[in-house]
């Protein structure tokens with residue numbers, strides 16, 4: 523049985539002081555909500571302080587990216603052991619804003635997924651097609667390739683802890699989410715492929731939807747049987763909005 527998961531991707535927002543204010547609001551708003559795992563992913567600069575502020579709370583700490591090497595001459599990069607040291611338990615890998623901006627390849631993503639798992643971090647592997655790819659009828663092919671290459675080095679006994687987020691690029695930050703039915707269809711395909719690659723363990727992999735999930739839109743997704751939660755960007759910066767989304771998924775053990 524899969525426990526629902528809602529993750530907040532704060533992206534490049536919040537100074538340490540602002541981050542701690544938001545955590546204060548979240549601890550209040552989310553108190554008493556059970557049956558759902560909740561992760562917040564502040565920027566690197568706020569991880570240490572937010573980690574300390576989460577001590578004793580049920581909220582978990584995640585990072586937005588990592589490098590696949592543990593240490594070395596990689597200026598500006600952050601490694602999995604460094605994240606683990608700060609109390610991170612999750613890390614977002616292969617977000618479309620990193621695939622497109624810094625130009626991360628599927629092979630980079632593969633190394634990052636493997637490094638996460640090797641260091642006791644749960645990777646939230648993001649996959650999703652662009653608008654051009656969708657219009658060209660390539661959605662399934664793109665999503666399958668990103669998921670396959672990204673997980674190619676995952677050992678079968680590690681597979682159960684994977685999280686995959688289906689995030690169509692055209693839905694991110696646009697206010698135009700996919701329909702619940704379409705997101706559910708792609709999540710179902712992902713589950714089928716994961717089953718081919720990892721066998722029965724795929725039944726434990728959580729598949730999230732991300733892209734303009736807000737208090738106005740979450741209802742589309744919270745009711746879909748193949749969707750185990752959400753990766754939330756903009757709406758995760760507002761404690762009440764994020765809490766409303768978390769509440770929608772709470773107790774929905776699939």
Ligand code: PGA
Pocket residue numbers: 531689693694695696697732733734735753754755756757
């Ligand atoms: P959004 O971002 O909720 O602001 O669309 C989602 C994401 O990028 O993970």
